[in-house]
Amino acid sequence: MARTRVRNTPLFALSFSAILLLTATGCGGESGTSSSAAPSGADGAGKDTGPVVVATTSWEGAFAKAAGAEDVKVIVPESVQHAPDYDPKPSDLAAVADADFVLYAPFEPYAEKFKEAAGGDAELVEVNLDNDADKARAEVTRLGEMFGTEAAAAKWITSFDTEYGTLRKNLKNAWPNGEAPTVVAQVFSAWSAKLAGAEVVGTYGPKAVTAEQLSDLSGTKPQLVLDNAHMSTGTVLPDSGARQVSIINYPGKDLDLLTVYKNAATTVEKAMNAS
Template sequence: MMKKIINFILLAFAGAVLFANEKTGERSPVRSASETKPRVVASTSWTAAFADIAGADGVETIAPANLRHPPEYEVTVSDIQKIAASDFFVYAGFERMMKTLGTSVGTVQMIRIANNNSIATVTSETAKIAEKLGTEKENEARLALYVNAIREAKAEIERRGKSNAKVLCHTHQRYLAADLGFTVAAIFGAEGVTANQIADAKSGGYDIIIDNVHNPVGSPLAEVAPKAVYVVWRNFPDKVERNALLRVVQENIAALMKAL
């Protein structure tokens, strides 16, 4: 039923565009295959940041970047029209909007990617996007900045003698923690912490507790582990801009370094 509604919206949108073009003499907002730069729309600021590293320019998003938990955003008619007018739509699959959109929107090329901030995932998933967009060279250059920032931070942590710190980490932040050289001893989240996890935090001798700003649940663990430094990281950029994901990891790293 929902797919029929979406198809109706797309047909109505196409008809409105055609009528407006005939009346004004302007061309369709849908880009033609001959245009060099594709129009890329992403579900959230996180998938948009992957598209940016892949080499896309001027990426637009559906969920506003200032939401605390963007995947919960509900898609609107105007959002569907925006997607329909794009060449590519980048999404992760866990967004609530995908229950409405399904796996196809008109003739738009849908690119599904995995989302976490590990070097391995960012490398593989941005390459997937770049192959579709034909932006492999841009991807290589932008990815290098991201990878170098993490590797330089890892080296600094080693110089400070902190790489052996015992880390208790939110499940959605364990990837960056591992790339920084830490061995994550235990994880928590995304649901609320359990009594057993609180007991473990109290007796486990953890040096660092890393929480997630988008669904923070680690404060009870920090309360019973006063010797552990408590830092909160993000995954979703709060702005859609060039090098957005690089800035996310730089800010996460800066918060960690300040706490150590």
């Protein structure tokens, strides 16, 4: 449930408002429709919509939405390819101050700024940003319990399991010659290899790939390289014959986490079947 913040109104302001009300009533005029501002986490009709969540990126925002949060504000614009490079504006920090929960990742350099801006009202939540299916389920469940939206989180997980199972089945049916492809994956893209049922023969990142690593990875003779679109360092194995594709971790403006899995499945399937 969203926290309700209590504001202390000066006594003279209350007295002045009372005088105006009495004057309007004494003159026999009908008072206009009065609407007080809805409390944090409530819509215009005063209906509780759950907690107010501020997420540093659409990735955290998607986890919050999957967990049942309806009022979610994302700080880093979608146009920023590498989110940790973003420099928060004063207005971003002001938005944090109005939140019930602030979601961030430890690798984001601006996390400390958000902690300071949140003050004592908002609860700071470090999110495990990993699209591995098991970890995603666990994180959505945890956030749902934190937000008090367990039922919505459980419903999302049910739909996720159905969609994930369908994507895995379709990808397996698309395996070249009926055999699982061998892949090298950037560490933050390894979840897409699991989705495809691929055999991971090596990983790299997040640090730059060394000459020794290149030699070792090339020796595994992978069919695919699953790169991280948000941290790409260019072609990883240029002379190996492996087909490199970019995997996107961050959802779009709709904060639909399922779309990330669907897009990854489409990307990998095309790569597997490319001539």
